Amino acid sequence: GAGVSQSPRYKVAKRGQDVALRCDPISGHVSLFWYQQALGQGPEFLTYFQNEAQLDKSGLPSDRFFAERPEGSVSTLKIQRTQQEDSAVYLCASSLLDYYNEQFFGPGTRLTVL
Amino acid sequence: KNEVEQSPQNLTAQEGEFITINCSYSVGISALHWLQQHPGGGIVSLFMLSSGKKKHGRLIATINIQEKHSSLHITASHPRDSAVYICAVKGTDKLIFGTGTRLQVFP
Numbered sequence: 001g002a003g004v005s006q007s008p009r010y011k012v013a014k015r016g017q018d019v020a021l022r023c024d025p026i027s028g029h030v031s032l033f034w035y036q037q038a039l040g041q042g043p044e045f046l047t048y049f050q051n052e053a054q055l056d057k058s059g060l061p062s063d064r065f066f067a068e069r070p071e072g073s074v075s076t077l078k079i080q081r082t083q084q085e086d087s088a089v090y091l092c093a094s095s096l097l098d099y100y101n102e103q104f105f106g107p108g109t110r111l112t113v114l
Numbered sequence: 115k116n117e118v119e120q121s122p123q124n125l126t127a128q129e130g131e132f133i134t135i136n137c138s139y140s141v142g143i144s145a146l147h148w149l150q151q152h153p154g155g156g157i158v159s160l161f162m163l164s165s166g167k168k169k170h171g172r173l174i175a176t177i178n179i180q181e182k183h184s185s186l187h188i189t190a191s192h193p194r195d196s197a198v199y200i201c202a203v204k205g206t207d208k209l210i211f212g213t214g215t216r217l218q219v220f221p
Contacts, residue, residue, distance in 0.1 A: 042118075042200055042211030056207065091157065099207065100144065105157035
């Protein structure tokens with residue numbers, strides 16, 4: 001398909017486990033964004049890449065959260081030592097060039113930490 | 115006070131009704147998005163606008179930059195329009211999202 005894809009779609013983790021969430025942006029899209037959406041809330045910005053460069057990580061809630069995009073395409077959001085408050089939908093979006101272009105969203109990964 | 119506020123939070127309608135969802139924001143913006151989110155999480159961009167009005171099918175979005183207000187209208191609503199509608203504004207360096215309006219349209 002031509003859209004943004006994310007995997008897994010659902011993840012259940014025990015508290016303290018590490019998780020890795022994957023995002024495949026639209027081919028050729030330069031910018032990639034990660035968002036966290038708690039139940040009943042709007043998404044909140046986590047981090048932003050332009051190609052392989054992480055230009056903004058101001059939204060990452062703690063140093064347990066780490067994102068990478070080593071070859072400027074696929075990105076991974078890693079959460080270490082998961083906590084119950086990390087339970088949320090994690091959304092990835094990509095845009096053709098930069099922040100000012102329209103963002104296309106993936107289906108999200110629903111993380112539940114028990 | 116949230117930087118982006120939507121009203122109402124929840125909305126129910128009968129099929130065929132005209133629907134309006136409102137978004138007010140308090141920051142300077144370069145553009146505003148209206149997004150649709152169905153159960154299961156997927157988000158679809160409906161409109162991105164920075165002035166005036168845009169129309170796509172039964173959907174109309176308007177924005178008043180001076181009043182820092184935007185509205186999303188749905189004409190002749192249908193049960194398949196049931197979803198969460200989210201307003202998001204482009205601030206200086208990131209998207210800021212409202213909490214969404216949950217719309218249910220009954221046949």
